[in-house]
Amino acid sequence: ETGVTQSPTHLIKTRGQQVTLRCSSQSGHNTVSWYQQALGQGPQFIFQYYREEENGRGNFPPRFSGLQFPNYSSELNVNALELDDSALYLCASSLARLSSGANVLTFGAGSRLTVL
Amino acid sequence: SQQGEEDPQALSIQEGENATMNCSYKTSINNLQWYRQNSGRGLVHLILIRSNEREKHSGRLRVTLDTSKKSSSLLITASRAADTASYFCATDARGGGADGLTFGKGTHLIIQP
Numbered sequence: 001e002t003g004v005t006q007s008p009t010h011l012i013k014t015r016g017q018q019v020t021l022r023c024s025s026q027s028g029h030n031t032v033s034w035y036q037q038a039l040g041q042g043p044q045f046i047f048q049y050y051r052e053e054e055n056g057r058g059n060f061p062p063r064f065s066g067l068q069f070p071n072y073s074s075e076l077n078v079n080a081l082e083l084d085d086s087a088l089y090l091c092a093s094s095l096a097r098l099s100s101g102a103n104v105l106t107f108g109a110g111s112r113l114t115v116l
Numbered sequence: 117s118q119q120g121e122e123d124p125q126a127l128s129i130q131e132g133e134n135a136t137m138n139c140s141y142k143t144s145i146n147n148l149q150w151y152r153q154n155s156g157r158g159l160v161h162l163i164l165i166r167s168n169e170r171e172k173h174s175g176r177l178r179v180t181l182d183t184s185k186k187s188s189s190l191l192i193t194a195s196r197a198a199d200t201a202s203y204f205c206a207t208d209a210r211g212g213g214a215d216g217l218t219f220g221k222g223t224h225l226i227i228q229p
Binding site for chain 1: 146151156157158159160161164166204206208216217218219220221222
């Protein structure tokens with residue numbers, strides 16, 4: 001059973017550029033979510049994908065977008081990068097839950113984005 | 117925005133001692149989880165406690181939940197150097213759906229050998 005893998009591990013972009021981060025879910029998981037973690041802070045929920053559609057979103061602007069593919073892998077795209085977008089971006093996979101079930105996440109190691 | 121607030125922000129203890137960290141949150145929850153993060157890497161799930169539970173154990177971990185005070189504590193007994201990490205509480209809001217987890221700012225735990 002493979003865990004969650006993310007690429008790239010590190011990248012540097014300049015303000016105004018666009019970035020795509022990639023994630024492969026853990027085997028058997030069908031839901032993927034993305035989190036942004038600024039230095040010294042806890043992760044903040046960006047959005048979640050299930051059955052290739054976004055089904056939940058945190059307080060992030062539309063320039064943060066994503067995709068989920070039939071094999072449950074996912075991409076996070078950020079357009080018009082700003083300095084404050086510098087952070088560790090974490091992908092997490094899970095099993096879709098019933099309304100009363102628990103949302104236990106398996107995280108990847110993250111992609112560290114630096115915006116200059 | 118962060119729902120949970122961990123306390124203390126940083127904790128340094130000797131190996132073998134017990135470590136206690138606390139978490140407070142603001143809204144009604146379905147369950148509360150604790151995660152560990154080593155040096156800016158991915159988070160690892162440690163333990164989950166449901167809103168109708170008061171205490172839960174897993175190995176050297178003990179978690180309590182007081183929904184009336186909207187608070188939880190994580191106790192790590194007989195600490196080891198490998199326990200050095202940041203610990204986060206995460207709440208799962210009532211109503212389910214796809215709201216994601218809401219994390220606190222974390223407690224940075226250092227175990228001195």
